[in-house]
Amino acid sequence: MTTRTKAKPAAETAAPRMMTGAQIVVEALREQGVSVMFGYPGGAVLPIYDALYGQDAIRHILVRHEQGAGHAAEGYARSTGKCGVALVTSGPGATNMVTPITDALMDSIPMVVITGQVPTHLIGTDAFQECDTTGITRSCAKHNYLVTDVTQLARIMHEAFYVATSGRPGPVVVDIPKDIQFATGPYVGKEGITKPTYVPQRIPKTDAIKAAADLMTKAWRPIFYTGGGVINSGPRASEKLRELQELTGFPVTSTLMGLGAFPASHPDWLGMLGMHGSFEANNAMHDCDLMICVGARFDDRVTGRIDAFSPKSKKIHIDIDASSINKIVRVDVPVVADCAEALDALITEIKALKRKMPDLTPWRDQIDTWRARRCFTYANSAEVIKPQYAVERLYALTKDRKTYITTEVGQHQMWAAQFYHFEEPNRWMTSGGLGTMGYGLPAAVGVQAAHPEALVIDIAGEASIQMMMQELSTAVQHKLPVKVFILNNEWMGMVRQWQELLHGERYSHSYSESLPDFVMLAKALGGHGIRCDKPDELDAKILEMIDHPGPVLFDCRVERAENCLPMIPSGSAHNQMILGEITGNEVGEAGRKLV
Amino acid sequence: MTDAPKPLGGNGNGPKSAYFLSHADQEIERRTLAVLVDNEPGVLARVVGLFSGRGYNIDSLTVAEVDSSQHRSRITIVTQGTAHILEQIEAQLLRIVPVAEVIDITNSKTGIERELALVKVAGTGEKRVEALRIAEIFRAHVIDTTNESFIFEVTGASEKLTQFVDLMRPLGLVEVSRTGVLSIKRGKEKG
Ligand SMILES: Cc1ncc(C[n+]2csc(CCOP(=O)(O)OP(=O)(O)O)c2C)c(N)n1
Ligand SMILES: [Mg+2]
DSSP: OOOOOOOOHHHHHSOOEEEEHHHHHHHHHHHTTOOEEEEOOOGGGHHHHHHHTTOOSSEEEEOSSHHHHHHHHHHHHHHHSSOEEEEEOSTHHHHTTHHHHHHHHHTTOOEEEEEEEOOGGGTTTTOTTOOOHHHHHTTTSSEEEEOOOHHHHHHHHHHHHHHHHSSSOOEEEEEEEHHHHHSEEEEOOSTTOOOTTOOOOOSOOHHHHHHHHHHHTTOSSEEEEEOHHHHHTOHHHHHHHHHHHHHHOOOEEEOGGGTTSSOTTSTTEEEEOSTTSOHHHHHHHHHOSEEEEESOOOOHHHHOSGGGSSTTOEEEEEESOGGGTTSSSOOSEEEESOHHHHHHHHHHHHHHHTOOOOOOHHHHHHHHHHHTTOTTOOOOOSSSBOHHHHHHHHHHHHTTSOEEEEEOSSHHHHHHHHHSOOSSTTSEEOOOSSOOTTOHHHHHHHHHHHOTTSEEEEEEEHHHHTTSTTHHHHHHHTTOOOEEEEEEOSBOHHHHHHHHHHSTTOOTTOBOSOOOOHHHHHHHTTSEEEEEOOGGGHHHHHHHHHHOSSOEEEEEEBOSSOOOOSBOOTTOOTTOOBOSOOOSOSOOHHHHTOO | OTTOOOOSSTTSSSOTTOOOOOOTTSOOEEEEEEEEEEOOTTHHHHHHHHHHHTTOOOSEEEEEEEETTTTEEEEEEEEEEOHHHHHHHHHHHHHSTTEEEEEEHHHHSOEEEEEEEEEEEEOOHHHHHHHHHHHHHTTOEEEEEETTEEEEEEEEOHHHHHHHHHHHGGGTEEEEEEOOOEEEESSSSOO
């Protein structure tokens, strides 16, 4: 996180370097350590593009659609822990960024978005390609700025990075009119930039830690419920989580966003919780007597029916965002702090207590009986590729490499979460809060730009991939060998599943009558296409995909009618999971109205 | 969320810690909040947008710069909600980057709230005399007068202003303009 120290005396006396606004932007990016950015030019950002020309400190990845730039910046940020940066023009460039900005806000991804704006004197006149960017993004960005004075530009740029990366991270928009980009002003460095009204509380209060440690050392049926905050806090938080788990032996579950913070190979790992989470995780959440929520926010996809959510437990909630605490579920011990700091303080406190902790054997035995249900079992087939089998094979063949997984949104996303297992943080990029179809491919582009040597795979659906398909062309141009592994069921599978569950199998507009030939499409875009529809050919073709040096579109034809199970239907409790087949009678009137 | 069924543990009979947030049985309270903000462009829109975006109520709102050297503005908001919603409102306000401080005037017990109203009353004869008489009781000033009308300036607690306006209604009330609530805490301390 940004440390905000007083400016060095030398900097105060030296005359400021004068440069154009566009140069100030590029210089600030450089000083902030930005080495890769994603963008798309247009009239209102041409001066900044001119300042980028011929320099090699910052690599600019030219996307095919501004939304792609935003998701690529998100993928970059999520896989590195650094701030993602996107640069787009005014008007349509800015409005195309609204989805990724909202996505980053929902998933707390640090991102700075620079948008061009019409010249100051034209603002408010409905000028060509003018839109009220700060107005439009006010509610979907963590913060935003319209720069009206070039002397403020450098400070605002640095402040934007500080705001985006500190506290609960999020997207920050800097809207820069074209005349400001041309105007000359002083460059100031990032040293000494402060924002007195925004100083997040990173260190936990001692009494909160004491209360939490007291509960933790007395619990008989404890559980860690961890989320994206552990990833956002940085690798140290994942280390501390592992250390605290080692110390206590408590079982661990995680949200979709938190996968990887705790190793999936660990015997105390329960798998993901929530709507498509594991039977053991959800039942353990329901029956626990102590829940330690670390950097998660009791999302409705996680809690299910709120009035039946974990009725017997005391709850500890660690979050750097105080507004997340007591928002959905009232907790007993709120801990406002950075996850790593809070976990570290808990470790110290619990060790100092030297208390003999309750024997967790009965709780483990109970968990083992739930585990024994083997909730992710599916009927495999020798004739058609089951989507679960496809992800299982993909996992088996890639897990020993440095692999990063992104996803689109739908059933394939949930199968990826269920059947791909993560040992480390920052390896899993998915649109959790907003659920944005089209996220996965551009996010993979961003990840690959950050990790050129790694294997980066977008586990996709055939519907989702068509939303940002054009970004394969970006991957080709920039030699980013991303692999798109499409679980092609010809359906908007998740929509079809809900129609089966909730709407009497009336499959209204969830089937795409015409799909592209993905192999030919890959070729047309300059990539490599592979099709597979036989289970016994799958391994060889996955290896072909891995070995191909460039971008690949893999059209994996899978079972079309497969449902994603287990499932907690909307409005149901954690202990009311559908495990086997969907009958269509699972959801009552109240549940049907939920999303 | 608001029409959630009654909680399992919320009635005091169930397990003590599982007090789920059921709002149906919670009382709606009125609250005055003073929000100190950096007076930067768009800050008012941010605050107001938070209320509309999250479905909170605004009963009244006033805003003006109060410290030009520090670029500080003070926004006074009167809102309503259950205790849980009010807690969220405060937490959400503090998330806004240029919000420096949120002061709960109502709960501070030492808060003073004042409002100013301009009240135009038209009439002649007995009604006109009666309007003046009532104005005197309320310590309202006449700030404009014609043969057939007055404009009164009246300050005080919101309820007093409402009462004054209600009394003027049968006496020829034409128009009312109110500032919304301003607030400050008693004693020598700030905030
Ligand atoms: C941009 C956007 N539009 C609509 C939706 C709603 N939605 C959720 S899943 C889904 C279907 C996805 O189909 P596909 O990509 O083929 O994935 P599958 O469920 O078949 O694996 C839709 C339309 C969404 N999440 N995002
Ligand atoms: Mg599909």
